[in-house]
Amino acid sequence: MSTLSFRNVWVEFGDQVVLERINLEIASGTFLSVVGPSGAGKSTLLHLILGQQRPTQGRVLLDGKPFPAEPGPDRGIVFQRYSVFPHLTVLGNVLLGYELAERGFTARLLGEPRRKAIEKSLALIEAVGLGQHRDKYPSALSGGMQQRLAIAQAIAKRPRVLLLDEPFGALDPGTRAQMHALIKPLWRDLKMTIVMVTHDIKEAFGLATRLIALDRTRHDPQAPERFGANITYDLDLTRDSTVPVLGFTKAEAEIRP
Numbered sequence: 001m002s003t004l005s006f007r008n009v010w011v012e013f014g015d016q017v018v019l020e021r022i023n024l025e026i027a028s029g030t031f032l033s034v035v036g037p038s039g040a041g042k043s044t045l046l047h048l049i050l051g052q053q054r055p056t057q058g059r060v061l062l063d064g065k066p067f068p069a070e071p072g073p074d075r076g077i078v079f080q081r082y083s084v085f086p087h088l089t090v091l092g093n094v095l096l097g098y099e100l101a102e103r104g105f106t107a108r109l110l111g112e113p114r115r116k117a118i119e120k121s122l123a124l125i126e127a128v129g130l131g132q133h134r135d136k137y138p139s140a141l142s143g144g145m146q147q148r149l150a151i152a153q154a155i156a157k158r159p160r161v162l163l164l165d166e167p168f169g170a171l172d173p174g175t176r177a178q179m180h181a182l183i184k185p186l187w188r189d190l191k192m193t194i195v196m197v198t199h200d201i202k203e204a205f206g207l208a209t210r211l212i213a214l215d216r217t218r219h220d221p222q223a224p225e226r227f228g229a230n231i232t233y234d235l236d237l238t239r240d241s242t243v244p245v246l247g248f249t250k251a252e253a254e255i256r257p
């Protein structure tokens with residue numbers, strides 16, 4: 001079990017307080033959605049987990065220990081815009097994920113370990129529905145296919161925590177629905193912790209087991225940047241609820257794989 005803990009975390013950029021008093025425990029295997037208005041600090045929260053942002057105060061811990069300062073393969077991230085390598089094929093991109101997990105940037109896999117990594121890459125490519133396209137370059141793939149590739153590459157690194165920053169925001173509704181149907185079984189099968197930022201409230205409710213909302217609760221009209229956002233809602237979505245929260249019930253938003 002790996003638990004991600006935020007202990008009284010604050011993030012400030014100069015005079016601007018972005019996040020304040022964030023206290024949060026995310027249990028291993030959680031699918032957490034993060035919602036909130038633009039500028040509330042959702043991406044900043046992901047960057048804290050990724051190790052790209054240090055708290056101004058407080059601590060972010062994995063199993064009670066500080067994360068290494070450098071981002072590592074234990075945390076993967078998928079952005080709204082496809083973050084794959086354009087000069088590598090589908091297979092090359094996913095294989096690179098395995099190589100990074102095994103060797104970091106220091107060396108390529110050779111011989112038997114490479115053969116095994118290719119086998120695993122092909123299985124993952126099949127699982128994300130790109131089996132027919134393994135030798136294509138990203139420029140020859142549609143937006144949805146590139147995003148599936150980005151997810152496969154992130155998963156190949158076997159992260160303990162997968163961070164999704166509006167991963168489906170740029171996709172058309174049909175492709176987005178396909179991605180929903182893909183991500184939920186992957187999360188279940190691989191027993192990952194997922195933290196997903198989204199502006200789509202239905203997606204947030206439909207995919208996650210837990211949802212938090214970030215927003216400012218204190219306002220200073222003279223100095224709008226004086227107060228940061230904190231957690232205003234923290235909902236357990238594993239319980240069936242017919243009581244609408246944020247205008248949604250779990251049953252209404254259910255996305256079935």
Ligand SMILES: Nc1ncnc2c1ncn2[C@@H]1O[C@H](COP(=O)(O)OP(=O)(O)OP(=O)(O)O)[C@@H](O)[C@H]1O
Binds near residue numbers: 043
């Ligand atoms: N590296 C940085 N330096 C200075 N300010 C920053 C930095 N990163 C983020 N900010 C500021 O922090 C605030 C929160 O940004 P963040 O991207 O986390 O918000 P968000 O909730 O993800 O917004 P959106 O929904 O629009 O993507 C913004 O006002 C942004 O300008």
